[in-house]
Amino acid sequence: MSAGFAAGFCAIDWARPWLAPIEPRGRRWQAAALAGYADYLAVLNHDAAGAALVSGRGRPLAFIAQDELPTGASYEGHIAATGCVPTRHNLHDFFNGLMWFAYPRIKAALNARQAAQIDALGIGPTRGGVRDALTLFDENAVLFACADASLADALRGFGWRTLFVAERAGWGTRCEARMFGHALLEKLVAPYKACTGHAWIVDVPASYFTLDDAARRALLDEAVAARILAEPLDGRAFAPLPVLGVPGWWDANASPDFYDDTAVFRPGRRAR
Structure with missing residues (x-):
């Protein structure tokens, strides 16, 4: 070795x-x-x-x-x-x-x-749109479990200040991120600020946040699998999520200034 x-x-x-x-x-x-x-x-x-x-x-x-x-x-x-x-x-x-x-x-x-x-x-020589989306999910997805539509809208709309600063207290009680993509996990062995996952938004009931870890994973596993089998898939189904911005995941993000870096927390097409 x-x-x-x-x-x-x-x-x-x-x-x-x-x-x-x-x-x-x-x-x-x-x-x-x-x-x-x-x-x-x-x-x-x-x-x-x-x-x-x-x-x-x-x-x-x-x-x-x-x-x-x-x-x-x-x-x-x-x-x-x-x-x-x-x-x-x-x-x-x-x-x-x-x-x-x-x-x-x-x-x-x-x-x-x-x-x-x-x-x-x-x-x-190419996978095609559906296989590309499936591969993207497999390699780089983050499951964004959310019981508050306004937080999901903030993620979709690149509303980083809303999602990570103004609504910071909502993490763990109204939304959370769970890693899935194995290539993303590999990257995070050596974390860097710009490391970005492809968030797949999963609507969950408020009671989700009273469950233990195993029960949360089981709920997500069943719900997301059903969607993958039933829905058309393409790259537009995802929202970018700079994963070290998740509250509690990186010490530096305790400061609101952390999110001022527009090279990482980009304004997105809608804001521009």
Whole structure:
């Protein structure tokens, strides 16, 4: 194992608030990954066997080495048909695997729609609009659970001062952000101010904020999966969210001046 590889896994800071929902499993997987590729896959498959996860076409989920993906097979199509998730020994696929456990219905719904698009259109030089949107969700989505339409409107309208300053007290009681995109999680191992997710707004009842973490994730998992399977999808379904602006996620954002940086908290087309 190279020093650079080990440093990548060792750099995960489990004290980061956005990692709290996946910390217990993540710590075990991290230790296995540092022990070696075989140990890592063994832990993933042990957990998968006990969790009854399935692919987009109902196949029991397992994690295989990347080089076991047959030549010419599509990644998403192979997962859907066999349940076998090709998994590299790196941070990107580490967080991808964790999302299969955190939000199994969403991951299966994304896989089902990707596989259906591949069946219909084949694999070409471009994915097409629907597959692009599905990939964007998978790689970079933030679930924005919201019980107050005015806060959702502020996010859609680039109303950063409203969302993060004037209505700061609403975070945790009327809205919250939950990480989903595994590429975004990988970036946040080394956080930087401009790191931006694609927020998927989920309307939730006020009672959502009385639930514990597991119940909140289960509610989001079911609701978002149903939408992914039922709705037309394109890139316009998302709103940009600079994730280090989320109250409590970054010490510097305690100061309102943090949000004055228009290179990060951009005014957006509507405001311009």
